[in-house]
Structures are given as C-alpha cells and as structure tokens.
Amino acid sequence: xxxxxxxxxxxxxxxxxxxxxxxxxxxxxxxxxxxxxxxxxxxxxxxxxxxxxxxxxxxxxxxxxxxxxxxxxxxxxxxxxxxxxxxxxxxxxxxxxxxxxxxxxxxxxxxxxxxxxxxxxxxxxxxxxxxxxxxxxxxxxxxxxxxxxxxxxxxxxx
Amino acid sequence: xxxxxxxxxxxxxxxxxxxxxxxxxxxxxxxxxxxxxxxxxxxxxxxxxxxxxxxxxxxxxxxxxxxxxxxxxxxxxxxxxxxxxxxxxxxxxxxxxxxxxxxxxxxxxxxxxxxxxxxxxxxxxxxxxxxxxxxxxxxxxxxxxxxxxxxxxxxxxxxxxxxxxxxxxxxxxxxxxxxxxxxxxxxxxxxxxxxxxxxxxxxxxxxxxxxxxxxxxxxxxxxxxxxxxxxxxxxxxxxxxxxxxxxxxxxxxxxxxxxxxxxxxxxxxxxxxxxxxxxxxxxxxxxxxxxxxxxxxxxxxxxxxxxxxxxxxxxxxxxxxxxxxxxxxxxxxxxxxxxxxxxxxxxxxxxxxxxxxxxxxxxxxxxxxxxxxxxxxxxxxxxxxxxxxxxxxxxxxxxxxxxxxxxxxxxxxxxxxxxxxxxxxxxxxxxxxxxxxxxxxxxxxxxxxxxxxxxxxxxxxxxxxxxxxxxxxxxxxxxxxxxxxxxxxxxxxxxxxxxxxxxxxxxxxxxxxxxxxxxxxxxxxxxxxxxxxxxxxxxxxxxxxxxxxxxxxxxxxxxxxxxxxxxxxxxxxxxxxxxxxxxxxxx
Numbered sequence: 001x002x003x004x005x006x007x008x009x010x011x012x013x014x015x016x017x018x019x020x021x022x023x024x025x026x027x028x029x030x031x032x033x034x035x036x037x038x039x040x041x042x043x044x045x046x047x048x049x050x051x052x053x054x055x056x057x058x059x060x061x062x063x064x065x066x067x068x069x070x071x072x073x074x075x076x077x078x079x080x081x082x083x084x085x086x087x088x089x090x091x092x093x094x095x096x097x098x099x100x101x102x103x104x105x106x107x108x109x110x111x112x113x114x115x116x117x118x119x120x121x122x123x124x125x126x127x128x129x130x131x132x133x134x135x136x137x138x139x140x141x142x143x144x145x146x147x148x149x150x151x152x153x154x155x156x157x158x
Numbered sequence: 159x160x161x162x163x164x165x166x167x168x169x170x171x172x173x174x175x176x177x178x179x180x181x182x183x184x185x186x187x188x189x190x191x192x193x194x195x196x197x198x199x200x201x202x203x204x205x206x207x208x209x210x211x212x213x214x215x216x217x218x219x220x221x222x223x224x225x226x227x228x229x230x231x232x233x234x235x236x237x238x239x240x241x242x243x244x245x246x247x248x249x250x251x252x253x254x255x256x257x258x259x260x261x262x263x264x265x266x267x268x269x270x271x272x273x274x275x276x277x278x279x280x281x282x283x284x285x286x287x288x289x290x291x292x293x294x295x296x297x298x299x300x301x302x303x304x305x306x307x308x309x310x311x312x313x314x315x316x317x318x319x320x321x322x323x324x325x326x327x328x329x330x331x332x333x334x335x336x337x338x339x340x341x342x343x344x345x346x347x348x349x350x351x352x353x354x355x356x357x358x359x360x361x362x363x364x365x366x367x368x369x370x371x372x373x374x375x376x377x378x379x380x381x382x383x384x385x386x387x388x389x390x391x392x393x394x395x396x397x398x399x400x401x402x403x404x405x406x407x408x409x410x411x412x413x414x415x416x417x418x419x420x421x422x423x424x425x426x427x428x429x430x431x432x433x434x435x436x437x438x439x440x441x442x443x444x445x446x447x448x449x450x451x452x453x454x455x456x457x458x459x460x461x462x463x464x465x466x467x468x469x470x471x472x473x474x475x476x477x478x479x480x481x482x483x484x485x486x487x488x489x490x491x492x493x494x495x496x497x498x499x500x501x502x503x504x505x506x507x508x509x510x511x512x513x514x515x516x517x518x519x520x521x522x523x524x525x526x527x528x529x530x531x532x533x534x535x536x537x538x539x540x541x542x543x544x545x546x547x548x549x550x551x552x553x554x555x556x557x558x559x560x561x562x563x564x565x566x567x568x569x570x571x572x573x574x575x576x577x578x579x580x581x582x583x584x585x586x587x588x589x590x591x592x593x594x595x596x597x598x599x600x601x602x603x604x605x606x607x608x609x610x611x612x613x614x615x616x617x618x619x620x621x622x623x624x625x626x627x628x629x630x631x632x633x634x635x636x637x638x639x640x641x642x643x644x645x646x647x648x649x650x651x652x653x654x655x656x657x658x659x660x661x662x663x664x665x666x667x668x669x670x671x672x673x674x675x676x677x678x679x680x681x682x683x684x685x686x687x688x689x690x691x692x693x694x695x696x697x698x699x700x701x702x703x704x705x706x707x708x709x710x711x712x713x714x715x716x717x718x719x720x721x722x723x724x725x726x727x728x729x730x731x732x733x734x735x736x737x738x739x740x741x742x743x744x745x
Contacts (some may be wrong), residue, residue, distance in 0.1 A: 057329025058345035
C-alpha cells in the first residue's frame with residue numbers, strides 16, 4: 001500500500017471542510033466525519049492538516065480518531081466487508097464467518113487486500129437479526145450465512 | 159457571596175456556592191482520598207475528570223455514591239465520607255486499579271512517591287480479588303534524553319495531559335485509543351523525541367504513579383567519581399538548595415546551601431562549584447546584549463529586534479524552536495548558566511587546574527529535566543566531548559546523598575570552592591520567576607545610567623501571577639519588562655508580540671510554574687502552590703542576606719574577564735558563551 005501524499009488540492013478540501021464548521025475545535029468530530037467521507041479514511045497528513053487549520057494539537061486529534069471505531073486510518077477496500085457481531089449474529093456463528101472471510105481474503109479484521117479490493121471489519125448490530133448471521137459488502141446485505149458460502153459470495157465481487 | 163451550609167461526617171461546614179464536596183471536606187479538615195484530581199489554583203487550573211472514582215462519598219437518600227471532586231455542595235446536604243458503603247466502594251475502585259497495574263513496587267522508580275501506593279497503604283489493601291492469571295494491558299516503553307514513559311503504570315488520571323495541553327500548551331500528549339488499550343501518548347503514538355515535547359518535565363511533576371519518570375543518571379555519576387583518572391566537578395543550580403531539604407524531612411522553604419555543599423564534598427566531588435557563578439556570567443553577557451540592542455533601538459536603529467527574550471530555560475528554548483521558528487533571532491544568544499558553566503569549566507578552569515578536557519567530568523545538579531536534554535545538544539560539545547557530562551535532578555542528588563551513607567541532617571555547613579563557587583544574590587534569584595530579569599535589571603541599570611543602584615530589590619518584578627509587566631525607571635528612560643512563567647503564558651506573550659500588541663524591551667520566560675523552583679526535577683510538588691511559594695521565599699531571603707547582590711560586582715567574574723574572556727560579547731565570549739537556535743517545527 002502506498003503512503004498517502006497530501007497535495008494542495010487535498011489541503012484546499014480540508015480547509016473548506018474546516019471552514020464550513022467555522023474552524024471550531026468543538027466541531028472536530030463533525031469535521032473528521034466529513035473529511036473521512038471525502039478521503040475514505042484519515043491518514044496522518046490529513047490529520048496534521050486539520051490540526052493546522054483548527055490550531056490544535058495533533059495528539060488531541062489522533063486521540064479522537066483512535067477513540068472512535070468509526071474513524072479509520074487505513075483505507076477501506078473498494079468493497080468494504082462488515083461482519084455483524086451483534087448478539088443474534090454472534091450466537092449464530094458470526095465468529096466462524098469472520099474466520100472464513102479472513103481465510104478467503106487472506107487478511108485480518110481491520111486489514112485491506114493487496115489489490116485494495118476488499119477490506120474487512122466487524123461492527124455491531126445492523127438491525128437484520130432475523131437474517132443472522134449477517135455481513136454487509138458495500139451496501140448489500142448477505143444473511144443466513146454458513147462459513148462455506150463465503151467463497152461464492154466473494155467471487156461475485158471479483 | 160452566597161454561602162451554603164452542609165454537614166460532612168457530622169461536621170458543620172459553610173462554603174461559598176459552587177464549592178465541591180472535596181474542597182469543602184478539605185476545609186473541614188477531612189481528607190477524602192483522591193487520585194485523578196489535581197488543583198493548581200495559582201494557574202487557575204482545576205483538573206477533575208472524575209475518572210478514578212476514588213473520592214466517592216455517600217449522600218444518604220441518593221441511590222448512587224458520588225465523586226466528591228466533581229459534585230457541588232447543596233444547602234443542607236449531608237455527606238458521609240467514610241460510611242461502610244463508601245469505604246467498600248473506594249476499596250473496590252483501588253483494587254480494580256491495582257488489578258491492572260504492575261506489582262513491581264519494590265523496584266519502581268516512583269516507589270515511595272506513588273499516590274496509588276499511598277492509597278493502597280492507607281486503605282490497608284492486602285489482597286487483590288482479580289481473576290487468576292488475567293491478562294494485563296501492556297504498552298511499549300518510550301525513552302527520551304530527559305524522561306521515560308511506562309504506560310503500564312498509567313492510571314489514566316490524565317493530569318499530564320492537562321498540564322501538557324492546558325498549562326504548557328505544548329500539546330505533545332493526549333489520551334489515545336479506548337478501553338484497556340487506552341494510554342496517554344503523542345500523536346500516532348510516535349516517540350516523545352519526535353513529538354513537540356519540550357522536556358519541561360511538568361508531566362513528571364504531576365504524574366501520581368511511575369508512568370512518567372525522569373531519566374536517572376545517578377550511576378553514571380557514581381562511576382565517574384570512582385574513576386581515578388577523572389576529575390569530577392559539580393555545579394548546583396539556584397533552585398536546588400531551596401528544595402533539597404524536603405527530601406530529608408525539612409519543611410518546604412528551608413534553604414540548605416551549606417549542608418548541600420558539605421554533602422557533595424563528602425560524596426567525593428573534586429570541586430564543588432555553583433551554577434550561580436555562571437548565572438552571574440549570564441547576566442554579564444545577556445545584560446550587555448540587552449543594553450546593546452537597547453541603545454541601538456534608542457538611537458533609532460530600525461533593524462534591532464526587541465524585546466530581547468531570556469534564553470536560560472532549555473524547555474523554553476525547545477518551545478520556541480518548535481513553535482516560533484520565525485522568531486529565532488529574538489531571544490538572547492546567551493547560553494544558559496548550566497552550559498556557560500560547562501564551557502568555562504572545561505577551558506578556563508581545566509587550564510588553571512592543569513587537567514585535560516577529556517579527563518574532566520562536569521556534573522550539574524538541576525531542578526530540571528530539560529537540562530538533561532540540553533547538555534546533550536551537539537552545539538555544546540567539543541569533538542564529541544560535552545561541556546556538561548551529566549545533569550542530575552534535585553531528587554537524584556538526594557538519592558546520591560543517601561547512597562553515600564551521609565546523615566544529611568547532622569552535616570556541618572560548608573562553603574563552595576573558589577573561583578567558580580563565588581556568586582551574588584543576583585545569580586541566586588535565577589531560580590524563581592522574575593529573577594533573571596531582576597538580576598539583569600540590577601546590572602543593566604548601573605551600566606546604563608552609570609549610577610549606583612541604591613534599592614536592589616525590585617518587588618514589582620516578583621510574584622506568582624502567570625504574566626506580569628513592569629516599567630523600570632532607568633534614570634528617566636523607562637524600560638518595559640514582561641515576565642511569564644509556564645509555556646502557556648509564554649505563548650500568550652509571544653502571540654501578542656507577533657501581532658505587535660506589546661512594546662516590551664525585555665521579556666523573561668521560564669517554563670515551569672514559579673520558575674525553576676517548580677521544575678520537573680524538584681521534589682514532586684504535584685501542583686502544591688504553598689510549597690512553591692515557600693521555596694520562592696527561601697530564595698529571596700538568601701539573596702537578601704548575600705553580601706554582594708549584583709552580578710557585575712562578583713570578584714571572580716571580574717577576574718574571569720580580566721584573565722580570560724576580555725569583555726562581554728568578545729570573540730571568546732561568543733565562542734564559549736553564546737549559541738544559535740534551530741528551527742524544529744513539529745505539531
């Protein structure tokens with residue numbers, strides 16, 4: 001994976017996002033949310049740029065980014081795979097699904113495949129308990145899963 | 159002011175509205191234990207994250223116990239600080255903290271000084287009901303030239319974070335990650351040396367446990383003393399003598415200069431010198447630089463950079479190199495007294511004593527952690543040999559005295575060796591906020607006006623307020639002076655100067671609260687302003703009783719210029735006593 005290099009265009013975008021929230025430190029979470037929406041993730045140079053715009057310590061920004069599981073410093077794949085670990089999915093074998101996905105994609109939870117196509121994450125209940133265990137790939141939901149079904153599902157996206 | 163009456167443990171208390179239970183209890187002589195709470199009234203900073211829950215108390219009728227530090231008193235409130243329920247909850251809290259804390263107290267650098275250890279002792283905790291073989295959160299250790307981080311011992315009180323961000327505005331530390339993974343760390347969990355950390359050491363001064371500790375050079379010094387081929391000289395900073403006694407049971411505010419000298423001699427240092435001597439030398443150089451810039455300014459020279467900023471404080475130097483790279487030509491180029499001492503010791507003194515530079519070891523005893531970093535800077539080395547070999551703190555000196563089996567309290571007072579132990583009251587007050595500029599004023603006044611200064615004490619420059627200003631009458635010319643202590647206040651002044659808000663001629667800045675007396679290398683003050691004030695008074699008292707109180711009247715300084723340096727700002731002075739600054743922008 002190549003290192004994110006920030007350019008003037010990126011800096012302009014970040015400046016505009018910060019300005020749209022009045023450059024207020026109290027709006028940090030909103031600013032991070034919007035910035036991640038734009039870049040897909042929050043690499044170090046992006047956080048530094050936000051720090052410069054808001055005139056606040058970089059350590060504080062990293063503190064917030066590392067606290068909330070929604071924020072990520074690694075880019076997501078083209079097809080982000082999210083495994084529901086809510087109670088219903090968990091008791092119906094979500095862990096086995098995670099194992100199967102890790103094996104199939106050859107990455108760990110939190111990782112991205114070499115080709116940047118898939119990333120793998122866990123999340124809490126997505127409200128589809130009737131279909132447990134459930135995964136989401138992009139915006140699509142796949143339910144009532146068994147570990148041996150994973151191979152074919154992933155194939156559809158390749 | 160509206161007041162509130164309440165009862166704590168059957169004791170009636172009357173407090174102003176807005177007072178917390180913890181403060182009210184303290185007023186009533188009830189010490190509710192706390193861990194994460196920190197109050198710095200003289201810095202207007204009360205840190206009460208309410209995260210440790212050690213201070214929980216019972217209020218009959220309320221369902222839950224409340225944290226005393228974060229709960230305001232209400233009228234007719236009844237508080238039970240030691241009901242069975244409160245005691246049990248407090249014990250559980252401490253047991254849980256201990257369950258995820260290393261149990262290596264016997265060899266911990268903070269042993270004996272640890273608030274968590276004290277809590278455990280106070281509560282008589284004898285066993286910890288944790289799951290057998292349960293995993294403990296661990297985190298990599300981080301070492302820097304001045305301080306060490308061991309996050310396994312962090313209790314997440316976040317006092318360091320408040321000091322680093324709110325008081326010092328350095329912004330090197332923040333709580334990161336969450337749950338068991340949470341630690342206090344620099345951005346991206348990089349090492350301190352890559353962060354904007356200035357090594358001021360105030361985080362160490364407030365850390366209740368062994369999570370943040372000073373680098374310990376005690377054994378380097380012991381080895382140097384044992385080496386028959388080394389000639390070991392020691393210098394002691396002004397603030398050290400005002401606090402060292404605290405490590406031997408003296409109440410704060412007792413200056414122990416004579417005993418300290420006797421102890422150092424007894425430990426085996428070949429020469430016991432005084433950094434105050436070098437402070438006098440600093441005044442000669444920095445004062446002359448001030449007068450030079452001032453006269454050029456008064457003559458209408460538009461290129462002259464004013465105000466001149468003091469440069470004695472190494473954390474402050476690190477701070478402006480990191481945060482104000484556009485203003486590197488504003489501070490005085492004069493080295494700090496520690497480094498001036500080293501440079502003179504390894505040239506002038508070495509020559510006088512007939513010792514080769516590489517055979518001389520210069521040890522400095524400092525109230526400061528940044529001094530450990532400063533003496534390692536490349537510009538203060540000659541062919542790799544540093545002017546100052548080891549900087550140890552006041553706490554390390556106390557340790558050294560104990561290792562040396564010296565009964566400090568029965569020592570007879572002794573005097574420093576000459577020539578580099580000769581000093582004036584002006585050199586001594588370098589240890590308190592406002593002291594450097596007062597010392598400079600005493601000398602600059604006489605050099606500027608050509609008249610004798612009758613009133614040596616400049617009370618308008620003294621005090622504990624974070625930012626102070628004064629105008630001193632130099633025989634008709636008013637010199638405007640600014641003083642700031644803590645880096646947060648320094649930032650306020652610097653930002654004002656950048657915007658052209660001030661017209662100061664000279665500004666003194668010290669990174670630590672109260673100046674060096676509140677340094678990160680002193681017996682831990684943990685924000686206690688009474689201790690700081692007592693140390694400050696001790697310094698001014700000693701200055702008052704000094705026979706010579708102006709740096710330029712120090713006979714050994716006069717001799718040093720006659721025999722060796724020529725005059726202030728001479729070529730030799732520039733080479734040995736001045737420095738240049740580097741831009742290190744970091745966020």
